[in-house]
Amino acid sequence: VPIATVNPATGKTEQTFDPHDDDEVEAKLARAAEAAVTYRRTTFADRARWAVTAAELLEGEIPTVARMMTTEMGKTFASAKGEAAKCAKGLRWFAEHAESFLADEPVESDAADSRVIWQPMGPVLAVMPWNFPLWQVMRFAAPALMAGNIGLLKHASNVPQTALFIEDLFLRAGFPSGAFQTLLIPASGVAGIIEDPRVRAVTLTGSEDAGRSVAETAGRAIKKTVLELGGSDPFVVLPSADLDDAVRVGVTARVQNNGQSCIAAKRFIAHRDCYDAFEEAFVKSMAALSVGDPLEPATEIGPLALASGRDEVAALVDDARDKGAHILCGGTPLEGPGYFYPPTVIAGITPDMRVATEEVFGPVALLHRADDAADALRLANDTGFGLGASVWTHDDGERRQFVEGLEVGMVFVNAMVASTAELPFGGTKRSGYGRELAALGIREFCEAKSVWVA
Ligand code: NAP
Numbered sequence: 001v002p003i004a005t006v007n008p009a010t011g012k013t014e015q016t017f018d019p020h021d022d023d024e025v026e027a028k029l030a031r032a033a034e035a036a037v038t039y040r041r042t043t044f045a046d047r048a049r050w051a052v053t054a055a056e057l058l059e060g061e062i063p064t065v066a067r068m069m070t071t072e073m074g075k076t077f078a079s080a081k082g083e084a085a086k087c088a089k090g091l092r093w094f095a096e097h098a099e100s101f102l103a104d105e106p107v108e109s110d111a112a113d114s115r116v117i118w119q120p121m122g123p124v125l126a127v128m129p130w131n132f133p134l135w136q137v138m139r140f141a142a143p144a145l146m147a148g149n150i151g152l153l154k155h156a157s158n159v160p161q162t163a164l165f166i167e168d169l170f171l172r173a174g175f176p177s178g179a180f181q182t183l184l185i186p187a188s189g190v191a192g193i194i195e196d197p198r199v200r201a202v203t204l205t206g207s208e209d210a211g212r213s214v215a216e217t218a219g220r221a222i223k224k225t226v227l228e229l230g231g232s233d234p235f236v237v238l239p240s241a242d243l244d245d246a247v248r249v250g251v252t253a254r255v256q257n258n259g260q261s262c263i264a265a266k267r268f269i270a271h272r273d274c275y276d277a278f279e280e281a282f283v284k285s286m287a288a289l290s291v292g293d294p295l296e297p298a299t300e301i302g303p304l305a306l307a308s309g310r311d312e313v314a315a316l317v318d319d320a321r322d323k324g325a326h327i328l329c330g331g332t333p334l335e336g337p338g339y340f341y342p343p344t345v346i347a348g349i350t351p352d353m354r355v356a357t358e359e360v361f362g363p364v365a366l367l368h369r370a371d372d373a374a375d376a377l378r379l380a381n382d383t384g385f386g387l388g389a390s391v392w393t394h395d396d397g398e399r400r401q402f403v404e405g406l407e408v409g410m411v412f413v414n415a416m417v418a419s420t421a422e423l424p425f426g427g428t429k430r431s432g433y434g435r436e437l438a439a440l441g442i443r444e445f446c447e448a449k450s451v452w453v454a
Helices: 022-039 044-060 062-073 077-101 135-147 160-173 187-195 208-220 243-259 272-287 307-322 373-381 396-405 438-444
Strands: 004-007 012-016 113-120 123-127 150-154 180-182 201-205 224-228 233-237 265-271 326-329 344-347 364-370 388-392 410-413 446-453
Touching (some): 004 062, 004 160, 022 123, 022 150, 044 062, 044 135, 062 077, 077 135, 150 187, 160 180, 201 208, 233 373, 243 364, 243 388, 265 373, 272 326, 272 344
Parallel strands (some): 123 150, 233 265, 388 410
Antiparallel strands (some): 326 344
16 A cells, blocks of 8 residues: 555545655654653653643644545545544543553552552554544554653554644644654554564554454564454444434444444344334435535535445445345445445345445444344344444333443443543454553553552
């Protein structure tokens, strides 16, 4: 994959970048190792000041940054502005809370003093995806920098401008040189960075294949990993739900970010007592969405980020159609330049279809009819993924049943799954392991040191 900005709305290559050569990568690793020695001794107050300055700079540049993201990966301009604002908020939140999350924890024992202290690990490599090109990086970088760690970013090859912008933002905000650097390297260069003794740990957000390969290399080098991989989140609608809300939020949950979110609702499971009403209203709302230029304010769905991604979505839908699924709306890529795929709803899914086991990374919803609540829970868990789940019910017993029984990292009741700095984010099963955000997230890349003073 070339390192380049290709506008997915037009298919035009706007800018290409030379990858960093071996000497440049070596210089960046050396600078990271050097910065790690002094940066870990900076105070929380210093780091917080720089993080808040980064938030202020970002807030002052939202339209420019948003346009850059829309041009690189096709998300609507409105959602890109929202993402930039969310990043500024995340920086402020970690600036405010890091010190208390990493405070010493005195422990009762026979010692005169015994406690757990949290210390930074040093340089951490972050391999990141293009779908939320700013937020995915920020939710790693904000806690990492606040903890005293050093960030090395290998971003997706199709968002190089955003990748370089982030490095520049942290420098302008006052973080010491080397505290956060962007490596313009292909995926094939990742293993060498992980193996380098100066790098202490690695976090990856992306596909299962990338996660497997990074974890293999890190395993051989005995280095800590956090993996945030794919999902096929269920969205369960039970008879006591407010159906209008469930339909409205369900559509957003599926098509947000042009359908390219790990925590998008992908499998809609409705109880048979409300299935028909849900299907009718949901298909009507999906079919009514406007697809087009992501810079136009009226556009609700822009292009998919990559031609290969659009082709993969089309192949998954075609496979389902060939095996007898009912396409209730959409189902054919749109003509013309750009990588557009229409909102699509599919019912009649059988286990032999690829969509039954694979993630569909585009605006395609799968509908399932459940016999009762227990059957809905069984269907929700009938997947190799385990990222998030959304459940719609006003019945207390059902709420407990699903909160307890869903095999996922995050359950949202009467709301869509979302990421927020206050709550840990991460998955179970093939969706990965480890957590980002909140206190758990900042501690993932800190060493817990036990101290005993006799
Ligand atoms: P991807 O192909 O795995 O790319 C993600 C990152 O990994 C990119 O920087 C990519 O670099 C790199 N990469 C790819 N193969 C690699 C390998 N073998 N070794 C090392 N690095 C490698 O993922 P994607 O298709 O762009 O992103 C979509 C996926 O990410 C979906 O499955 C989605 O669900 C998942 N995702 C998960 C979360 C979460 O928090 N759980 C959040 C967002 C997205 P290149 O671009 O240079 O190939």
